[in-house]
Amino acid sequence: MAMLHIVNKSPFEKVSFRSCLNHVSKGDSVLMIEDAAVGAIEGTSFSEKLKTAMGDVSVYVLGGDLAARGLSEDRMIDGIKAVDYAGFVDLTVENETTQSWL
Amino acid sequence: MKFTIMINEGPYQHQSADSALQFCRSLLAQGHEIFRVFFYHDGVNNGSSLSVPPADDRLIQKEWSELSKEHDLDLVICIAAAQRRGLMDKDEAKRQGFESNNMIEGFRISGLGQLIEGGIESDRTVVFGD
Numbered sequence: 056m057a058m059l060h061i062v063n064k065s066p067f068e069k070v071s072f073r074s075c076l077n078h079v080s081k082g083d084s085v086l087m088i089e090d091a092a093v094g095a096i097e098g099t100s101f102s103e104k105l106k107t108a109m110g111d112v113s114v115y116v117l118g119g120d121l122a123a124r125g126l127s128e129d130r131m132i133d134g135i136k137a138v139d140y141a142g143f144v145d146l147t148v149e150n151e152t153t154q155s156w157l
Numbered sequence: 158m159k160f161t162i163m164i165n166e167g168p169y170q171h172q173s174a175d176s177a178l179q180f181c182r183s184l185l186a187q188g189h190e191i192f193r194v195f196f197y198h199d200g201v202n203n204g205s206s207l208s209v210p211p212a213d214d215r216l217i218q219k220e221w222s223e224l225s226k227e228h229d230l231d232l233v234i235c236i237a238a239a240q241r242r243g244l245m246d247k248d249e250a251k252r253q254g255f256e257s258n259n260m261i262e263g264f265r266i267s268g269l270g271q272l273i274e275g276g277i278e279s280d281r282t283v284v285f286g287d
Contacts, residue, residue: 061283063173089172120172140183147281148158148189155284157165 057082059150060112063089063157066101071156076104081111086138086146092120097132109134117143160184161275162194165286167202168217169210174203177285178220185228193231193275194221196264200286201239204232206261218261225263232264233271 060079066072072087072094079085085108087094094101095116105114109132118137121128128137138146147153162181166173181191196203208218225232239245243259246266250258260266276282 063176088176140179141187143180144183144187144189147160147283153281153283155286157284157286 056152057084057150059083059146059153060085061153061155062087062091062094063155065090066094066104067099072101073104075154075156076108079108079112083111084113084115084146084150086143087114087116088120088143089117090124092116092124093126095121095131095135096126097130102132106132106134115142115146158281159190159192159279161192161272161279161282163272163275163282163284163286164194164196164200164203165198165284167199168208170199171287173285173287174200174217175215178217178224180283180285181224181230185224191228191230192279193233193271195233195235195272195275196238197235197269197272198238198286199242201234201242201244204234204239204260204264205244207259222261222263230263233267234260234264235272236266236268239266 060075060083062072062075064071072091114135115138116135118139162177164177168174184191203218203221205218210216245258246260247258249266
């Protein structure tokens with residue numbers, strides 16, 4: 056049963072994102088929203104951790120939240136997909152359950 | 158698909174109250190159904206009628222109220238969380254002996270059982286919060 060993990064805290068501020076990645080199962084999806092969007096950027100102290108997880112899970116970021124933080128999609132780790140709110144809704148439909156890592 | 162949304166953060170705190178509102182709008186635009194929106198913890202402040210932000214800022218409480226009117230949404234505020242934070246509707250204010258009340262149109266007060274029922278009755282439950 057696939058789960059959508061919704062993360063909303065920066066990995067540089069709280070441990071919830073790392074905690075999420077330590078708990079995901081193969082086939083799950085992770086969506087970064089709000090402050091978590093900064094985790095999508097390549098070349099940070101967090102990017103290797105996320106890239107390792109991407110072998111098992113699909114990773115998405117809410118594009119508007121990334122843009123709101125002055126970050127371009129060009130700077131994202133390869134393989135991360137930017138979605139809008141309609142895409143967010145689709146992810147909650149495609150996965151049987153959701154978990155918000157508050 | 159049928160959704161229940163839980164909101165644990167107040168307006169103008171971080172971003173979750175806005176995220177939840179935008180998610181709900183997008184859900185409805187795609188033809189999904191919102192069975193219930195449950196406001197818990199500081200999230201109950203989304204139901205206040207006494208918020209007056211600067212004129213060029215959004216009024217989140219009113220946006221919920223209008224969305225509720227437009228789509229006949231069931232917006233439920235947790236009674237225990239509301240009582241702690243001084244948020245009450247007409248009936249609750251009367252019961253507590255207060256002269257005024259401050260719940261915006263479209264919201265109602267009830268208990269946690271409403272969240273559980275929402276989880277049972279809906280296909281998906283999505284949580285927003287701090």
